[in-house]
Amino acid sequence: MILSLLILNKAGGLVYHRDFSNTFTKLSSNDYLVLAGTFHGVHAITARLSPFGPSSGGTPSSGLEVMESEHFRMQCFQTLTGTKFLLFTEPQQPNVDVILRRIYELYADYVMKNPFYQIEMPIRCEAFDRHLMAYIKPKQ
Amino acid sequence: MSATKAARMGEEVWKTRIDKVNAELVTLTYGSIVAQLCKDYEGDYLEVNKQLDKMGYNIGLRLIEDYLAKTAPQRCVNFRETAEMIARVGFKIFLNITPTVANWTSDNKQFSLVFEENPLGDFVELPDDGRAQNELWYSNLLCGVLRGALEMVQMQVDAHFVSDTLRGNETTEMRVSLVRYIDDELPQSED
Numbered sequence: 050m051i052l053s054l055l056i057l058n059k060a061g062g063l064v065y066h067r068d069f070s071n072t073f074t075k076l077s078s079n080d081y082l083v084l085a086g087t088f089h090g091v092h093a094i095t096a097r098l099s100p101f102g103p104s105s106g107g108t109p110s111s112g113l114e115v116m117e118s119e120h121f122r123m124q125c126f127q128t129l130t131g132t133k134f135l136l137f138t139e140p141q142q143p144n145v146d147v148i149l150r151r152i153y154e155l156y157a158d159y160v161m162k163n164p165f166y167q168i169e170m171p172i173r174c175e176a177f178d179r180h181l182m183a184y185i186k187p188k189q
Numbered sequence: 190m191s192a193t194k195a196a197r198m199g200e201e202v203w204k205t206r207i208d209k210v211n212a213e214l215v216t217l218t219y220g221s222i223v224a225q226l227c228k229d230y231e232g233d234y235l236e237v238n239k240q241l242d243k244m245g246y247n248i249g250l251r252l253i254e255d256y257l258a259k260t261a262p263q264r265c266v267n268f269r270e271t272a273e274m275i276a277r278v279g280f281k282i283f284l285n286i287t288p289t290v291a292n293w294t295s296d297n298k299q300f301s302l303v304f305e306e307n308p309l310g311d312f313v314e315l316p317d318d319g320r321a322q323n324e325l326w327y328s329n330l331l332c333g334v335l336r337g338a339l340e341m342v343q344m345q346v347d348a349h350f351v352s353d354t355l356r357g358n359e360t361t362e363m364r365v366s367l368v369r370y371i372d373d374e375l376p377q378s379e380d
Contacts, residue, residue: 128254128257128258129257129262129264129342130253130254130257130341130342132254150258150261153254153257153258154258154259156254156258157254157255157257157258157259158255158258161251161252161254161255162251162255168250168251
């Protein structure tokens with residue numbers, strides 16, 4: 050079961066939020082913004098915690114990727130442009146990375162290629178919603 | 190990633206994941222844009238170059254996501270690898286051409302893309318007004334695309350054409366120089 054998708058822009062602002070299930074308690078919309086901002090900060094910290102960072106000749110760490118609890122699993126996929134996709138699922142959900150990659154493709158197609166979408170701004174693209182739902186629904 | 194591996198990746202993605210459109214449609218659409226700009230700016234070709242670059246820049250900012258989503262590449266470890274990926278994957282999947290990477294400077298910060306073919310320029314003859322041949326860079330949109338796309342992956346570059354077969358030069362060559370890596374995500378470290 051896929052629970053929720055959040056998309057964060059480069060600056061850590063929440064630009065998209067969608068729930069796919071009614072089984073959990075919702076936060077207020079302001080709390081989602083705070084959650085996104087907090088995650089952005091935590092992610093930046095975790096990216097610098099790696100002992101094999103650039104200063105020791107390694108590649109930069111990607112930062113926090115997965116957080117698991119008894120009730121949910123949160124996976125973060127950060128693109129090379131700095132956009133973050135956070136997917137909340139039930140812990141036993143398989144192939145989360147495949148799902149995230151597919152969502153990224155939908156984003157590239159229906160958000161970025163929409164000439165009237167302004168980069169870094171909140172996503173209000175009906176075609177994206179539609180294709181996202183069509184992709185997620187059969188998996189539930 | 191080695192050049193041959195990049196070439197294979199470009200080929201694979203182009204074959205399996207890219208929707209194709211008629212090449213003439215692209216050529217004619219681009220042609221009418223450039224012709225219209227020349228009309229709108231009353232033959233001020235320097236301004237046309239600038240506008241094409243700007244339009245390309247806005248395309249690049251968006252197109253990079255498509256490139257990343259479709260190819261799922263690793264981060265390039267140096268600018269040489271970036272050049273190979275641009276030529277063998279980027280140009281391959283979007284235009285089905287593979288310009289040659291050449292003329293590196295010794296500091297590995299500048300290279301040329303030499304275009305043996307350029308779908309944008311098919312059927313084109315520059316206006317015979319004695320200026321277009323010296324002033325207009327017909328395919329200047331491509332420079333903007335590279336600049337915009339690379340900026341999104343933290344590289345500030347300068348890209349410009351230095352020769353064009355449409356002007357009667359022997360080759361079509363774009364010069365790309367790395368200005369700097371943009372480190373905007375992390376704040377300045379305190380040590």
